[in-house]
Amino acid sequence: MIHSTENDLHGDFLNFWDLIRIDPEKWVEEEYGNEGGGFWVVALIGRKVIYYNDIEEGFNISNYTIYGTIDDYVCNQDDLQCAMMNLFGLITFGGRIIGQAGPPVNL
Template sequence: MWIPISLKKLENLILSGELELEDELLNFWNLIKIEPRKWQEEEYGDEGGGFWVVAIFGNEVIYYNDIEDGFNISEYKTYGQIREYHCSQSELNWTVIGLYERIKIKN
């Protein structure tokens, strides 16, 4: 039986990911991170009361999908509602790197 991740376990995953970030990436993370907060997601998020959003940048969020055990990026239109379900099993540092690289390419 699946059990949603606890805030304490999530915080440990975040701390572990932060240790892997340096320089520009750590600065970027420190600018976008928020206190973890549960956001709704229509497709799969109801069972666990939503997914933990850990960072916001523009109209995108980084959230932890505890069904698949990984961090993901999704757009949002309404604060508190994740727009797209993703099932990457990425660690936080790789997700932050991915978002940062996308931003660098656009600029």
């Protein structure tokens, strides 16, 4: 899934991915992650991670406070490119995921 996504990325999105991606690491998530020994984190920036949720079979963005521990469980079932672009949107569109309800974003 990771290699397939990387092949589809270009320009700013590929540069962004190259900056945030890490070799996949299993991280702890205490609500639902114990069953499979955690979830695979594939990217991080600041206090945000992108991880693969094998229960829901999708990628998600969550916060982390302690390296190695995902703070909150999310089950969006996004593909990696969607999760990466949402994280990019959090940075470039004022802290809101693209398509998320809320006040207008001033660009």
